[in-house]
Every structure is written in structure tokens, then in C-alpha cells.
Amino acid sequence: xxxxxxxxxxxxxxxxxxxxxxxxxxxxxxxxxxxxxxxxxxxxxxxxxxxxxxxxxxxxxxxxxxxxxxxxxxxxxxxxxxxxxxxxxxxxxxxxxxxxxxxxxxxxxxxxxxxxxxxxxxxxxxxxxxxxxxxxxxxxxxxxxxxxxxxxxxxxxxxxxxxxxxxxxxxxxxxx
Amino acid sequence: xxxxxxxxxxxxxxxxxxxxxxxxxxxxxxxxxxxxxxxxxxxxxxxxxxxxxxxxxxxxxxxxxxxxxxxxxxxxxxxxxxxxxxxxxxxxxxxxxxxxxxxxxxxxxxxxxxxxxxxxxxxxxxxxxxxxxxxxxxxxxxxxxxxxxxxxxxxxxxxxxxxxxxxxxxxxxxxxxxxxxxxxxxxxxxxxxxxxxxxxxxxxxxxxxxxxxxxxxxxxx
Numbered sequence: 449x450x451x452x453x454x455x456x457x458x459x460x461x462x463x464x465x466x467x468x469x470x471x472x473x474x475x476x477x478x479x480x481x482x483x484x485x486x487x488x489x490x491x492x493x494x495x496x497x498x499x500x501x502x503x504x505x506x507x508x509x510x511x512x513x514x515x516x517x518x519x520x521x522x523x524x525x526x527x528x529x530x531x532x533x534x535x536x537x538x539x540x541x542x543x544x545x546x547x548x549x550x551x552x553x554x555x556x557x558x559x560x561x562x563x564x565x566x567x568x569x570x571x572x573x574x575x576x577x578x579x580x581x582x583x584x585x586x587x588x589x590x591x592x593x594x595x596x597x598x599x600x601x602x603x604x605x606x607x608x609x610x611x612x613x614x615x616x617x618x619x620x621x622x623x624x
Numbered sequence: 625x626x627x628x629x630x631x632x633x634x635x636x637x638x639x640x641x642x643x644x645x646x647x648x649x650x651x652x653x654x655x656x657x658x659x660x661x662x663x664x665x666x667x668x669x670x671x672x673x674x675x676x677x678x679x680x681x682x683x684x685x686x687x688x689x690x691x692x693x694x695x696x697x698x699x700x701x702x703x704x705x706x707x708x709x710x711x712x713x714x715x716x717x718x719x720x721x722x723x724x725x726x727x728x729x730x731x732x733x734x735x736x737x738x739x740x741x742x743x744x745x746x747x748x749x750x751x752x753x754x755x756x757x758x759x760x761x762x763x764x765x766x767x768x769x770x771x772x773x774x775x776x777x778x779x780x781x782x783x784x785x786x787x788x789x790x791x792x793x794x795x796x797x798x799x800x801x802x803x804x805x806x807x808x809x810x811x812x813x814x815x816x817x818x819x820x821x822x823x824x825x826x827x828x829x830x831x832x833x834x835x836x837x838x839x840x841x842x843x844x845x
Contacts, residue, residue, distance in 0.1 A: 468738020
């Protein structure tokens, strides 16, 4: 099938919109995991400046994809639960932003929000609340992600030596 | 006011919200800073868990740990520099116009913010952290392993840099307390005694009442 530049361009635009709607924290976690899974091991293994033994590099390299998988699974599960909880609280009206309250009282609405809803003030207030809630979720999500690193890394540290031991035939008797 | 609303109604948080909504470059930079903060924390935890992980063979552990430490240091600096450079509005505008010239968007504001964030993260989190950092960190880790990860000839155990700072147990607090006294203790404390009487200097005779230093046997070893 021949893909015309405009169709490809539009497909990219659709993917970008879908991906962007996930929120900054999830995007950051996806990109981080993808880079760690696919690129980091290759860089450790085929680093032209490294003179470390092949086995040592293999051990360090295998750690990366395992850690990426364990981390992204735990992050997505935890962030999913956290975001659901925040959405529930928001639906009950328990999360209120000063910026939105001021806008409801006739205060200023940020220009990008007004532009997105073609100047409709009621819609703009809803959109502003949604934006504020998404940013709030991102920041709380970052704190949760940091807190999760302790159990997640402990778990991946337990798993990775077993996998590395299974995959690498260690005939090296070097003792340092 | 609930605890959540104490944050969501605060001036500081609302100024932050306003800046993130109005300025795509600031939004992308914030995500880069958050990403770096996570990395610094993660590399510290990683380094600590690696040095404590006895399931990694002793001969492999110093390099794996040195790799974590070197990566943490390099990644923080390099990611901030690259992420901030990519998030600049000038570069964002040029790339946006090149890639999405005739494309239609439901919410162009969200898409633009997402684009800035993704690009800054790919630049800092993938190209810098995964390509540049290992290139610099791997040889750096080798040098660090040889210089700072020293092996104790008596016990055969490796000493990891910052070990004491990452293990705040009572045993290590004791290590800091006794570190200063060890020189003295080595001179006078016999191995066979469980504790000893601290040698008194004339001007300390009545000032110092800490006569006993517990578990001197362990310290001497």
C-alpha cells in the first residue's frame, strides 16, 4: 500500500493525540521503559570505549530489560489505581483548584484553553478543570513513581540474577 | 479544607498550573526535571541494592554497582542540558511545522504540549540517558571500579563508596562514632577484651565520663 505524505502525517498526528491524552507522567514512564528495554543493553554490550569483560557487560546489560519490564508493569498498575481514585474524588467535587474557582467568578482563563474551545467560556472552565486535574495527577504520579522504585528495584534485583545466571554460561574464574 | 485542597488551593501550586498551561516549553521542562529526579533517586536505590545483592557474584558486583553509580551522576547532568535545549520553543516550532504541516487535530493545544514533552523526553531520556550516558558511564564505571571499589585483603570483601551513608543502621552510626576513636583504640585495645578503659589525657580526667567503648573486638577487626 502506498502511503501518501499527508496520510502518514495525519496518522502521526492521531497517534500523537492519543499518546498525549495519557498524561505526562505515563508518557515519561513509557519512554523511559522503552529506552531502557531496547537501547540500554545494546549500549552496554557494544560500547566501543569499554574494555570490561564480556561476562561483566552481559550481567550489567541483562539487568536493563528486566528492570524495564518490572518497573513499567508496577508503574502502570499503581498509576492506574491512583488516577482512578483521584478521578472519583474529583467527580464527588472534593478536588477544587483556585485557578478554576477564580475563572468561575469571572477571572482570567488561560489563552490556550480558550483557543481550544473556540472562546466558549463554559466549555473553557470545564477544560481548565480537566487540565488542572491532569497536571495534579502528573505531579502526584511522579511522587508515587519515586516511592515505587524501592520495592520495584528490590524485586527486579531478585529476578535479574536468576535470569542472568540462566542465560550466561559463566566459565570465567577471574576473582575481581 | 481537606489535605488535597490545601495543595490545590495554594498559590504556589496554582501559579505552577497556570505556567504549565500557558507555556508548553515550561511543561516539557517540568517533566524533564521530574524524570531526572526519578532517575537520581532510582540510581541511588539501584546502587544500594546492587551492592547489597549477594545473589550477584562477588566478582561481578563491583562493576554492576559502579555502572549504577556512574550512570546516576552522568545522567542527571546530561539529561537536564539536552532536555532543556530540545524543549526550547524555537526548535519545537520548527519541528512541528515540518512534521505536522497539513495535519488536523481535535485538540491542538494538548497535541502541542504532548509533542514538546515527548520530544524533550526522547532527547533526554532515550538519546542522552540510553546512548550518551552509557558511552560515558561505562568507561567511567571501569575507572571507578578500579579506583574506589577496593577489596579488603583480609576479608576478601569489596568496599563500596558511600556504603556507610546509604546504610543508616545503628551499626553504622557506631562506625561513624568509633571512626575517630579507632586510631586510639588500635594503639591500646587488646583483641581479647570486650571493652576497655579509654586512655585519659590529663585535661580530660574529669571532663570525659565515657569510659567504655562497647564491642571493641569487632572494631579492631
